[in-house]
Amino acid sequence: METTVKVMYENILxxxxxxxxxxxxDEALELIGFDEAKFIEEQGFEDIDFNEFRLVY
Structure with a gap:
């Protein structure tokens, strides 16, 4: 069964x-081509905490 998995950071899709x-x-972030520097800049964050990422099935 295939499903869509949302990659969330806090409440941000x-x-x-x-x-x-x-x-x-890590696998999900790689599959979506996650760019940490770009995400930090776009969100106006100084840094991110990788413990705040979660997957929603």
Whole structure:
């Protein structure tokens, strides 16, 4: 069964992945082509805490 997985940072939708298996945060961020520097700049953050990422199935 395939499903869409939302990659969230706090309450911010970072991206979505369509998959048929469970993923780690690192795998999901790689699949969406996450650019840490760009995300920090766009959101006006000084830094991010990778513990704040979560996946919503």
């Amino acid at each position: 970072v991206g979505e992945v369509y998959t048929n298996r469970s993923l780690t945060i």
